[in-house]
Every structure is written in C-alpha cells, then in structure tokens.
Amino acid sequence: MTETSATKNNNQLDLATFYVGNALCGMDILKIQEINKLIEMTKVPQAPEYVLGILNLRGQIATIIDLGIKIDLSGTELNANTRNIIVNSKGESIGLLVERIGDVVRVNSANLEPPPANIGRVHGKFFKGVFKTQNRLIGILDIEKILEEEI
C-alpha cells in the first residue's frame, strides 16, 4: 500500500514511473515484483483484446496485459523500450506492458492531489491521484481497479 510505505518513511514514497501512451504514470515501487523485457509469449486466442498472452515466469503462468488497451488507449507499440512490469495481484502474477520505463521518483505522499478528469487522454478514473513535480504531472495508477475483471 502506498500509504503504509509512505508513513514508514517520513511520508516519502518511491514511485516507479513509466509511460502509457503519452501519460507519465507511476506506482509504488514496492508493489512491483520485477520489471523485465518482453520475452516470448504464448498468444491466447479468444482472450480479451488487452491480454497479449501468457508467459512462463519461473514456473508460474503470468498473464501479460497491455496497459494501454486496458485503460482505453491505443495498443502499446512493441519496440526495444517496451517493458513488462510484473505485479502480484490477488495471488497471481500479472505483467503490465508499458511503452517505456521512466525514473524512480521520490515524492512526499502528503502532496498527493485528486486526479483531474484526464491525464494525457487517460481517463481520471484509473488514477488514485496525481503528484506535481517541477515540470510534470505523475498520475498514480490504481492498479487493483484497473485489473478488476470486466463482467
């Protein structure tokens, strides 16, 4: 939880940042299991569009989700910069495919502000809030909400 790690550390919070489309997004670095390059996936025919495939993550089956499509943007373009952010959600490993990875940014959680209607064409409902840094906005993604199953 972002809150807990923040309180532990004088309200300081390390954010891993990454780009989804043009939006600079971030999430608590402690929620991330690992970040890896795109390795060969197995396609799953008939899967929802946002599921790119599944891969073998050291013996576990991880579902790879194109974060772009999942939050209603266009699909992520695959190139040398694309990365998988592996998170653990409800006991399973899920890979979030992002355009590219940004820096790790340390912020003060007290500065979290409610999200605007949208950030770089991404709907505000996917964000828990935003941090304003000197020159940019970092949208904090609400991962659990994004990963909710669509019924």
Add this chain to the structure above:
Amino acid sequence: MSIENDDETIQLFIQESLEHLADIENDFLAIEEAGANIDKELINKVYRTAHCIKGGSGFMGLVNIKNLTHEMENILGQFRSSELIPNPESINILLIAADTLRDLINNINTSNEVDISEHIEALSAISKASLLEEEKTPAFEMIDITFPDGKPGLTVAADEISSSWKEGKYIYLLEIDLIQDVHLKDKTLQGFLDEIQDCGAILGCRIAVDAVGTLDQEGLPDQLPLIALFATVLRPNDINALLEINEQSIYDYELAEDMSLKPVVQKPVEDALDSDAKETMTVEENDFINETPEPSPAPAEPSCQTAEIQKVPAAKSVEVESSLRVNISLLDSLMTLAGELVLCRNQLIQSINSNEHHTAELAVQRIDLITSELQEAIMLTRMQSIGNVFNKFPRVVRDLARNLGKQVELSLEGKEVELDKTIIEAIGDPLTHLVRNAVDHGIEMPDDRQKAGKDTSGRIFLKAYHEAGQVNVAISDDGKGLDGEKLAAAAVAKGLITGDQARMMSEKEKINLIFMPGFSTAEKVTDVSGRGVGMDVVKTNLDKLGGVVEIDSELGKGTTIRIKLPLTLAIIPSQIIATGGERYAIPQVNLEELLRIPAGQVKDKVEIVGDAEVVRLRGNLLPLVHLADVIGVERTYFDPDTQELKSDRRDSIADRRSNKNPLFDEDQPTTKARWSEAEIPLKAGQHQARSPQDRRYHAASALNIVVVTTGAMKYGLVVDRLNDSEEIVVKPLGRHLKQCKGYAGATIMGDGRVALILDVGNIARMAGLISLDGTDRAAEVAKETDDTIRANKDKQSLLVFRSAKDEQFAVPLHQVERVEKIKKTDIEEVGGKRVMQYRGGSLPLFAIAEVAQVKPLADEENFLVIVFTIANREVGLLATGPVDATEISAEVDDSTLKQPGILGSVIIGAHTTLLVDIFGLVQALNTEWFSGFKPVATLESKAPTILYAEDSNFFRNQVKDFIEDIGYNVIEAEDGMIAWNLLQEHAEKIDLVITDIEMPNLDGYDLTTKIRHDKRFAGLPIIAVTSMAGDEEIAKGKVVGINEYQIKLDREKLIDSIHHYLQRK
C-alpha cells in the same frame, strides 16, 4: 509430557481409531448377514477395534468415547459368547453408535461435551436384555484398585477383570514411568502400548498427573507414571521380559471371591475398594450398581483426573486430513532417489565446470531417469485404493434400501484400484450420489420387480478397473432404467431444449439430457437423492477432476454409468498439437486416436452431412471441428516441402475434394441412394456454387485429426500438426482469461514456453456441437444408410493383409496380438522351421501357403509378422502389406472357397478376401500342441449337450463344428426364441447354453433373463459369444446373469470356457 507431545499422541490416537473404524461398518454388516452363525474371528476383530479405542480414550480422558466403546464392547462380547444373536435392530444401533463414535473422534476436543446418553441407553438396552435372566456382574460395576502401599490406582469395569480372570490370565497393576521407561529408552508411547497389547490386554489405564508434582516443588519432574491394569498369560517371572520396567512397579493381583481385586499374598493387603470418587464413571442408568465408595481420606490431589480432561481440549487444531500414512519402504526409496539426484547434480556441475561434454550428457541422462522415478515414487505416496470410497457403500445401500423398503444387493469389484488422494477425496460425493440414485430411482420396489418378471432383490454392480492409463468406475443396476422420452419431455418443459431438437435426438442423447444443467429428474424431491444435487452437479464435479462420465440405459432393464478418471491431477499425459503456430495440449483422457488423412484421400473421406463436415471412420461418421475456427485464429497448414506454415484460405475441407464428388454426382446413383433426402438436409446450392476454377487443391495439405471424446460426445479436431505426447504439469490461468472457455489451463513446455491445455468439451460447445451433439446422430445416420444397403449382420472387425501380391486375406482383429515389421534377414531357418528372434525367445513363423492352396508368399525385402497366441504360445504369420483394419458386416461365404486353413471368403473393398483360420493353420502344422484339446467323451450318449443360439449361418456352422470336434453334442437354434423353446423341450439334456447377443426375435440378454428366471435352469451355465465384447456389454451381461463372455471364432478360449463350466458341473 509437553503439550506438543500430547498433541502428537492424540493425533496418533485419532488416526488409528479412524483407521480401525473404517472397516467396522462392513464388519457389522457382515455380522448382520451371518446372523446366528456368528463368525468368531470377525466379532473378535470388531471387539478388538472397540477395545483399542476404549483403551486409548480412557488413557486420554475422553470419557464419552470410552463409555460409548465400552457399551459397544459389551454387546460384541455377548455376540461372541452367543448370549445375544445379532439381528438387524441391534446392528442398526451399533452402526449408529459407530457413526457417533466417528463424529466424536473427529471432533475430539469437544467430544466430552456431547450428549451421548441416548446412544448409551440404546446400547445398554440391548446388552441388558440378554443379561436380565442371568445373574451376572452388572456391566457397569466398577472396581477401584489401589496400589499395595495405598496409592490411588485406577478404576476398571468389574466384568472385564472377571472375564480376564476366568480366562486364566494373570492380572498386574503396572506403574510405568513414561519418562524413565519409555522416553529415555527411545520408545514411543504408542509403540510401547502396541507391544504390550500384543501379549495381553490393558483393562484400564490413566496417567498419574499427581505424581509429577507441582511447580512449587524443587527440581523438574523426573517421572510421569502411567498406571495400567494389564491382563496377560505371562507369569510373574516372565512379565518383565516384555515390559522392561522397574520390577518394583509391577504388582501381581488376584480376583477375590467378593469380586474385588487384591494384591497377591505377602504384599500388604489393602482395601481394594478404596479410591477416590472422581475415578468412577457416572452414567445415567437407574439400575446399575454404582459402587462409588466413600471418598478416600488419603490426600488425593483434588483433581488429577479433571486436570487431565481439561488438558485435552487445550490441545487445539487437530487436523486429521493433513497427514498421510506412507509405506516405509517407499519412503526409503524416495530417500535413495533424492540422494542419487544430489550425486547427479554434483556430477553435472563438475562436468560443466570442466567442460566435459560427454559426462554432462551422462549426468543429464541419469537425472532424466531419476526424475521420472522420483515422480513415480512421489505419486505412489499419494495413491490410495478406491476401496476407501467403495467401502462405505454397503452401508449406504443397506440403510437406504431399508428406508425405502427395497431389497438391494451390492457387489463391489476392483477395490484395490489406486487413485491419487485428491481424486479419492473428490469422487466420494459424486459416487455416493450415483449409488444413492441407483437405489432410490433405479431399483424398483420388490412387487414392481416381481411384476416385471425380475428377481425381487435388485442388483447394483460397482466396479473399478484400469484401462489405458485411466481408472474407470462403472455403476450398473438392473432397475427400471431411464425413459428417454420422459427426459426429453421434461427438458422441453423446462425450456432447456426445443421440441424440434428433442425429435432429432437419439435415445442415448435423450438419456444424456440428465446431465444438462438445471435438469433434475426426481419427480418429487426425496430426502434421499434429491438433496438439491442433480446429475449435472455430478458431471460438473467429475469434469473438474478431468473425468468423463457416460450414461447408458435401457428402459425396464437398468442403467449403467461409467466414469473415467485420470490417475492423478497434478501431472497428466497429453498429446501436444499445433495450430496457428502455437502449441496446445490435449489431455490423454479425452484422446481416442490420431488420424491423418493424406492429401490424396481427403476428398474421399471427408463428406458433408447437413452443414457439418464429417469423416467416415470405420463405418461411423465423425463430425469435424477446426480448432483454428473455434478459437478464431487463421487456418494454416504445414507445408512439408518448405517446412513452413502457410495460410489456408479454403472455406471448408470439402473444397479439397475434386469436383467429382461422389455424393453429389448423378453418375453414381448407388452412392446417392444411400442418403435419404429426408435424413440429411443437403445444401442444394453447394454443388452449383463451386466452380471448377475456384481456389484450392493444395496437394500437400493432409488433414491431421485428433479424435477426442467427452463422455457421449466424440468428434475430430482438425489441427495443423500432431506433435509428441508429453506429460504436462497443469497450471491455472489468470483471472483475466476465465472467459476463455476453450482452455482448461496452461502448461510449461520443455523449451520454457507456455502452451494452453484445451478443454475439448467446451470446444465442442463453442463449435456448436452442443452438449448433446451431432455425434450420435451422425453415427445413427450412417448406420441407417448402411442398413439400407447391407443386411443386418453381425459386425466383424478384420485385419486385412496380403501374402502374395494379388491375394487378399483377413483375420479377425481380436485374435491378433501384434503386428511387427521385420526384414527378410531377420528370418532364420533352424531345424527345418522358420523362426525369428522375438522378445528374448524364438517366434515360430509360418505362411498361409504352407497349409492352404494359395499363392506362395511374395519374395520381398520387408515382411509383416502378425503375432497370434494359440495354445498359449505365440506364433507369427508371415504376410505382406498393405495392412488395414476394417469392420465388415457382409455375409461370409463359407462354401465356395473353403479349404484347410481357410474359413471362407468375404468381399472387402471390391476384393474377394479369404478369411484365414489361424487355429486350423497352426493345428495342421503343429498337431502336437493341441494334445490338450482331445475330445472329452467318446460315447455319444454320455457327451454333454450344448444348446447354441446364433442367427448367422456362418458362425453357427463354424462354432458348431469345432465344439463337435472336441466331442460335445450341439443343438442349434437360429434365434433366441427357438433356443428358448428347444431348451424347454430338452430341459433335462442340456448342460450348457452358448448364445449370441444380437439375434432377431429374442436377443441374448433376454434369453438369459428368461433362463435365469426359470428355477429349473438356475445353475445352467450361459456363455455369450459376440464379435466384439465391450466392457459395457460385459457388465450388462453380468447383471442379467451371463456367466462368461467369449469372442466368436476365438476357438481356444471358448473351448477352455466350455471345459471349465462342464467339468465343474
């Protein structure tokens, strides 16, 4: 004793008690059945069980369990001494008590709080009933025993002491120090108790917690005495050889006239009845003499016993299911394997470090081997026999039948078949449901059965067996069966299917409607089977296990439900296939066979029925499903020339056929006539729509078909490539893929990539082969069309081959053991005979031409050897290809071309084909092998007479000939009805009946049923002969009373069987 220790002891007690109890039900049932002819051994066994549990529970302060077992023991004791005759009522009470006992043991922490007075009363009512007349020690008289020095001892039921005493046993009061005598000698308490129980009986015991001392006292407690009253045949001088405890702690006691127990001589005599009141059991029985004495003046610690009781509930969370008993030798072999694995790892690391390729390879090989062995061994530790599940059914059936007023006999077979623990646990409920269903809905009330001409008591046959790496469980009953029409009507009424669909359905499909979600057949919900769980839940549960369930039923005759289960869930053998560039796994459970149709034959083999593509497979039509279409990937095919995948743009396989489609071609009226227009809605436009220039015809695109099955449904899945079969580990898919119904999970392949596991049932549904699919329909259509052109004859599976290039031969397929390909050079000529080396021995070889007047064997480089087993020896018939297995139902001509070694001829694929008489051939060449088959009787009149019912002239003549050859008389009957009439005419003469199954007028089952219902023929052996005996036929036959199944023309086995039955007579 620490809490942990305590916990362990309780665990052990629970485990052991449950193990003991596992058998008790069936033992009770057996006792009930035996009635007055009691089986002493059996009663002793149950008695011991109760006694063991009683001993343990008393030791641990589990009062309720102790009291309950004590009462049970009393009754059993009376059974044993014939004071009481077991009857259904008393057994019923014992069974209920055993149930309660199990509950108490399962919830051991709260067992002392449960009110069991009702059971105690019921039990003691039985035992008292017989005791009344006799002047016996009341069951509940308790004797308090003290040590000679006045220390409190324990309280034991008087009757037990007196019975042991009367048996001439010595009685000792022991003070065993659990710390000095058990713990410090590296023994376990359980082991110690077992050891001494082998030599006698512990009449009562308790732990003297008061002797341990309190925390206030100095030093740690160095003793924990277990006080036990032990009855044994061992003399005082010998007793310590067994116990190995301090001599001073063994006190010899004797039973005095006044029923009190006194220490033997020279030792100071104390009042045996002096003890603390807390030891005495109080049970709410009015008329038993509670010999509670005055509380002892001795400073008995206020609550030595209650302290013990309280300690038990403190030991929390007793989980029985979490542990498993494993054979020590298995554990040892696991250890050895683990050791070997470590060695191999070291070897591998070393060789890789030093770059020794060769040793690395060796190490990898070893690891490969060890891993498989390890996997197998670990699987074995999880294996449990299905008997664990089966054993509860006699009770279930008995209780249920009693409740419903029905008579049911249950036979169990294959209890020893083993399955993974998780599966054993999971099939309990579905199987119980099916068995309950069979009793509740399947078997009719006795008078209904009588009216229907059946035995008043119904039969349920439960059988488990291995087949093709799976476990099969079949539940058959001879009840009223399922009414397909009723089921269909109900399904229509519930809106599950439409009336049109119902009309299109075959009987089997209708019966299978019972598995549809939302379908429950019980017209009224009884508390027996209608517990809100329908057959659909049974199916869903079995599906979850990777099992397949099938149902077969004949109205008025019975129902058979067959379940196929994988041996284990974690690792499953699978066929790997590829489509659209990805690999997929198909579990072996679902796999029937692999089929490859070469490009050149696609157009001949693939047809269109309705709008579905089907392939003709051994006379049945198999619907085809394109995996690529179902999962929505582009159809591709694998081009063997370029080794690459190419996109396949054809719309349907039918396009691969040439335009001269025999099905649609006016020039071939015979083919067309086979399809009645009403049956198959042909797409009229299809023919014209396809223009000759149109797309297609890639010559290299053979069709790869995986024939899969899910219960009643069977279809062909068209895939791009067939890869190897592999053992895969099933991994679940993430939640975002739950909506993809076509997959059962995923697995990781050898190269580290992931492959999806296909769920063939759902794929069929996705492809529109809705649950009660077109398969059977297609089969029926095919059958009907076949029937229009062929006489309704027995089908015969034949292996077709050649000897000379232009002469075709066939042998019945079931006689063939194997077909091997050999080189000419493999054949050796030794001692004037041809042999080849085969599986470590010499296989005699022969050719048809050696006996029959046919063309000599072609001289080729490669031969086929068809291996048969005749007279318990293997022989090889030399032949040449091509070989093919085919199913024919054409008339066999047994006159024109008949000669030694040739049974007759039949037309197969426009060739006259000679049917080879393997038995005759081998007999002609090796007469000496058949000395065992000498005629049984020389005098015509004394030879046994056999009635043989068979509608086919060919088979009748064949079988009759060889039965007569061995000296029996044969009376022939052309069908079941004639056979029945003949049987009545010659009732006295006929010693055995051989019957075909498929016959006009009266079939083999009905004939058997008729015979079995006639008292005169109760013991008459009946052998059924068929062309193909499947398990379902066998099971069905057993239910109606057929003694044995044999295959037609398998002369040897049939003769053996006839001998067997006639000699036994």
